[in-house]
Amino acid sequence: MKRKEKVHNALKSLCDKMAAEEFFKGFQGFTTEELAAYVNIERNNVSKELNVLINEMKVVKITGRPVFYLDKEYLENSLSLQLNESIYQSIDALLALKNKSKDVFIANPFSHMIGYNDSLKNQIKKLEAAVIYPPDGLHILLVGPTGVGKSTLAEFMYKYAVATKVISENASFVVFNCADYAENPQLLMAQLFGYVKGAFTGADSDKDGLIDKVNGGYLFLDEIHRLSPEGQEMLFTVIDKKLYRRLGEIELKRKANVRIIGATTKDLNSSLLETFVRRIPIIVELPPLEQRSLPERYEMVRQFISNEAKRINVDIATDAEVIKAMLLYNCQGNIGQLKSDIQLICARGYLEYKTQNRKRVEMTMALLPDYIFSGFFDSKKRNEIESTIELSDKKEIIFSKSLDTCINIEDKYSISQKIYGEINTKLVEYAEKGYSKDIINKALDKHIQKYINELEKKFNYRCQSVQNEEHFRFIKPNVYHAVEYSLKLAEKSLERSFASRVYVSLSMHISELIANYGSKRYENLEDIKSIVLNYPKEYEAAGIIRDELERELRIIISEEEVIFITMFLYAVNKENSYDSNKIGILIICHGENTATSIANVANKLLSTNICNAIDMPLDRNVEDTLKEAIDIVRKIDRKMGVLLMIDMGALATFPEIITEKTGIKTKCVEMVSTPLVLEAIRKCLFFDIDLDSLGEELKTITPYTERSAALRQGYKLENRRKKYILVTCMTGVGTAKKLVSIIRNMKFVKNHKIEVININKNEYEHKSDFFEGQVLAVAGTVDLNISDAVYIPTEQIITQEGMNKFELLLKNTDPYILGSLNSSLGVTLLKALEETLVFLNPAKVYQCISSAYKLIASELDIQGSESLETRFMIHCCCMIERLIRNDSIYHHDANTTINENKLLYNILRYNLKNTEEVFGVSIPDTEICYVIDMINTV
Template sequence: MLSLQFMVAIEKINSFNKLKQTYDRLSKTYGYVKIFIGFVIFGGMPMSNKEKILNFVRESTSRISIDDYKNLKITNLTASFISKSTNISRANVSAILNQLVRDKKLIKIKSKPVYYIDKHTFEESLNVSLSSNIINIEEFKRLINSTNDPPKRDPFEELVGYDGSLKTQIEQAKAAVLYPPLGLHTLIIGPPGTGKTRLAELMFEFSKLMGRHEKFITFNCADYYNNPQLLMAYLFGYVKGAFTGADSDKAGIVESAENGILFLDEVHRLPPEGQEMFFYLIDRGEYHRLGDSKTRSAHLMIIAATTEDPDSALLRTFMRRIPVVIKIPSLDKRAFNEKIEILRKKFEEEAKKLNRDLYIDGDVFKLLSKHNYSGNIGEMTSVVQMACAKALLRTYTSEERVLKIDFSLLPDFIKDNTFIPDSDDSFEFEGFDDIIKISSYCGIKNEAQFDFYDFIISKIKELQDLGYDNDEMVKNINKIIDNYFSKENKPVHEQTFTDLKKLVSDNVIQYVVDLKTRLELELGKKFPDNFIYALSLHIQSLLERTKKGVYAQNISLNQMEKNYPREYGIAKKIVKEMEVNFAARIPKEEISFITLFIASNTIKNMGDETVVILILTHGNSTAKSMAECANKLLNINKIYGFDVSLNMDVLEAFNDVKNLCKKINQGKGILILADMGSLKNFGASITKLTGIPTRTIEKVNMPLVLEAARKAYFLKEDLDTIYYSFTDFESEKKVKNGAIITICSTGVGTASKIKKYINENFPELTQYDIFALDINNHDDIEKITKNYDVKLIIGSINPNLPGVPFVYVDEFFKDKRNVFKKINRNYDVAYSNVYDEIKNDLEELLLYVNPSKFVQFYKIFVRDIQQELGCDLEDEFVLKLGLHIGCAIERIITNNFVVYEAKSSLINEEKLLFQTIRESIKYLEEEFDIKFSDDEICYIIEIFKKCCSVYI
């Protein structure tokens, strides 16, 4: 049987002798079995190195534009790059490339480095004919510069079905964009995953091609659901004093979209008030900033998208002002040949991202083509990516470069719909091979890398380093892949969290929902639904406490890092992220709380024994109602309520509560929240009679119940820890005023002079109480250290107070400013009022960067620059530079990069300044986890040259 199959495979080759020689040569390297399987399964010889290299160069050349040639953006066509991409040795690649040049297949461009391009593709795209296959770089540049740009391609052609099932939609889109003067407002309707956002983006690309619109601004209406005032402020801007915190005028995104396209995604999520705002804008082309009576005009085109029926989801007045409605059909309504083409394109995209060839079983391809995707193209994309991820996992530890997609890699919901094509289907798959081959060099548009594959590879290496065997590693990674592509992972906008929004702000909920998805991906485990509730409440509580200066410090950082090293590392990153997202200083102790959340919040752990919470109130239903509400909010059933009616005997009530405590106790004790009177004494008596540990807090309100539940059921804190945290919480740990002590032997000599000097010369320190003391008056010193948070002691004799920095008088007068950095970590050498001005200005300019945090590290940057340059920078220049760098960090974080045209010449001209800035800015890069490009550094150099007196 095997010999027969072998002979059938051999007959596919024209020359038996040539095949035999090749077979013998390859078998020495790969073994007879591998070569035989290659013949039988894939119907012929593996691709030769020469064919691989030629295909790679040909495909790469096909993607190069004239502008790329002019700017020599052809670095992927050097021998080194080709060697790395094809996994063929550098020496072999060079030899084969030169042979292909001699064969007149390639053009060799002599330069440093040498470039190789496909001759036929190059000549055809530029409509030229080259007499020689070897050309020097100067001749090549003259040839390119003398060539006219080819006509630009219609961007809509990238859509499968642009000349088929989407032809009418694209004609509508083009007409809407071209309609004078600014285009017709458009609504795109279609089920989820059909490509509405992509159509809007292509409308803008077409508009740019036609010289129409200058910019494309996206706004997701779900972000401001049911908050009309915030919606109006964001869209239309506001004036100073319009609301609390509006310290200056600010433009909205409507103004940002002037002469461009404003894309309103999920427009059905706009509340009626929001739709009316847009109705007014569309109807009159006018708007008002919040709090301003001045009428402003708007010149823009609006494109909106919705998955809902507009007749029921949108106001009629709003719909009447949208002249163009484009309906995108679901995938099952499109022509079958288009569905096949879309599927093939999705596999091509993944082959490109993975830099691997794909061999797809023909029946698998047919099955995927026939499947009815309820999530349309979006769901099809996920299925393809999931299969490719599992194929990558299966072959990663082997030498196999080809990824084989077979039935075993498909998700269960696809396998469950297995079909056998009947005779009526045969024409649809005419020309299909048993194996569908997708080359990694396919000429598709090179989109951004899908980092899930990089993540899979990193997890493989991580598990291998931890000593997992291959089977265990594959099992664990497969769980991660299945979870990531689970159909149960609904998008954020599909989860309303109506109850939670009554207690927690939308931006906190949004952050936690995204974080949950990322944590599940990172850790490969499913978190319970109430994780979102618990962590959202925790963060909301944290933000409110930090505003008041109240920080929890009852968990050991070292212990958490020792017990949960992996979770601790993740928690550190989350805390940094929270500081940026919520513009707040998050204490280090929060790392421990987040670590506990991550470590303990798995479904299997939610039933562990915990402290029980019991609410006791007077009345008929207060306690039970609060318990029911809290249980519902947190999706648990562990909070209990007992109501003591006014006509109930106290002894009877006590006995009932005692019996209830026996019933609900889980061995960890009971936290009682009691409203008043005799109920607050029940706990101590119950403990004495039953031995059940209890603690009683003499206050009951809903935030307190939720906070207690969070600590008990999600942080798994013990009874005393919860109790003492709440006694601190109730008093809010009365924050002590800061103080500076000046000290000498009499209290009236040097100490008083230093106090007077500080008051007169350092107004920024008036926030602290300053005391001049006699070192021999121990009572006064003890009293002040007890009632104040002493930041610094200055004097001639060190009183050695634990934890309080001390500087000698001579040190203070020699370097006064440097001394003040010892007060706390927020002070720095270069402290000046100019930094307050930078902070205040950036609060109006920045959305993602915390201005206070920025200023803290910007001071270090200024200090280092001054030391390197040997000069003091003027405040006006420090201000201008600070505003620029702060905005630059915001740009980098949001991937809005800049380009400096004369970068190379400026760097050569200002080598010393460039290197100084590059070194000094490292603190900012590390703190914000970013990297300043050379282009950004060049713009900073420009500011030095134009505004710094040292350079002018």
């Protein structure tokens, strides 16, 4: 596409957003500056192309200061005029021509919709016909998934009916969501059709329904499939006979003057909608966002950001890469989610604008949540963007606060006005209290995160496709993208390319840097600097990487890190393959294919084959595993020794035995995980490191915890975060002070350096946003209801039960489980499982089986039987571990037991289903029968 065509298309697009009525309100066109900002081309180049288009009679110029431009075809259609000139002194001169014709001025509101002449063209034609169909139009059913624009389209229909004078300007547009009253049919009927005095208790007088209020206008019934059968029947009477009755009336005597627009997310073939389809003649299906063209989605993104700039009255500078990300990700909630996501990103940018005194709001990659990156690495889609969307080499696009593209349509997905107001209110409140900018920023960002969580529930989305990329299990997508982009710049500077494992390796390092932000990471800096002087090209490229990462990730990268990146670039240039002077790596894990799986993932991500594995099934002899390990160590040793990475148990004794039998130096690292293996391979591949140093570094490093901690199911205390126990009572004095003294003197509280704070409920409500670390527990007389914190009442603190809870807490037990330990039985059971189970996580299996027992006991009305609960918990937890080992128990008469206890069998089957899914096992009937026998003995 030539530059002239891009400028012309941009002007057309801007004009199409403006209703013709705007000419009578002072609208004159668009300036060169507005066009340049919109199309992202230099102003002088836009001016050149406009002059060419004027000479070609494709653009109209309105002279004066400033000069305005309009698309000629748009102007002719809007004013119903044939223009013979391309330059006019003013809009008034054009309107004078219009007034001579005395034509009635009618504009089409649908022309404002993105896709009006493209993906929605056929749908809009059907809707226009339905609106003007004599004598009273046709009822309409809009069909499509959540967020595709059904509500917006319904309001455009109403505006079109008013513009074409099919209905009066005073006619109403009434919205009613049937889902809000789906569980209360009587209330739904009362809302829609009204009621008469005495119709039900509390009906003290007659009341109009929405049908009365529509007044010849439109009634929009969202989620129409949720209407009760009674509501459906009455609605069909309105459609068929234009009659209805209020709740409490018997005769159909009231006339209904209403046009109905229904909306549903249901499949048209569903039985629920068959009756609607028969009675509503016009059915319009709206496509999901993924079926809309890229240019249309691009227009949506631009319009939504422009609307935010207008709303907050501040210019918004948006990275071109952010625009691409918004075009690429899997937006499961369609247009509604896209708009809400943009509003939240703008809100985060607005927060930085306010707290950091910036001149404008900046939308950068650092503000994007992970799920936005889901499509960013789809090369096919990225190539499509380059070929169809004009995103020039500029790094950012400016959305002007003065460019009015807002359309006055009610938007049920809009959250921005509320969130901007809350940001401003809280900023003033926190500033008056003297809080620092850093603390205010953190508190308000947490506030914005709540809106993100609400959106995830509303649209039921979480980024699934990101997980399809193996490295995104360990590296945040925004980190990988920033590293990828910065390394490509470095490749140009160094005039060489890097292998894919270099991208992964540096991403892992930057992830670790972020996770341990602020800690001292290097020694002997002067020695390193002297080395850097020998590699000026790599040092220059490292500076480019530093600048880009700081901009994208909003972090500060120290000079020490720049030096490290310099050494890294030199090392990867020197490294061509896994040569003879590298450390060998051998993973040994219990399970059928645990070690093999970890090794395969690590080798694939870093494009190597240096990682070896031995799987040790639970029924395999330890001596056989040791023999195999000795053989592999002999094969992979390259005179630098072998690192053994194991999971647990007797495997920890292998290194000493292997070294004694082979003479090969070995080192052991326990608690193996994929991130830890990746870190080991990375250090072996790219750096000269000996076996002892490698082992020690791996013991102290928890790589990329920022990402991996969020993905682990087990609850882990992060040592780098400050930890608190809050002690409460109604006043914060007296009892609380004594409890603080007791808890502070507990040995394990001292050992873990946990801060114990005396606080009352009122104080916490004003300071909750400012705890820098993690609240582990609340102890005392008042539960503060803090998410992920266990509550321990006063009476338990002075007993062994309370001591046990604290001890379990500091052993990394999930706080959700601790919260359920309301009696000494729960604590005792969990401690017993820790001593009984061999390889299963006691806390995790306790949580699943405990939840199942509560459901089963509720259905069977079993109360207060600690004996049964104890036997059930111990038996079932051990059963899961046995099933994982393929070691189920035979039952002597399973068929008879099931036939005689079918109801109990079905209850157990149903409530243990979740446990089967969590642990990937299938509980055989023989095991279920033992549980039946156990319950029947109560």
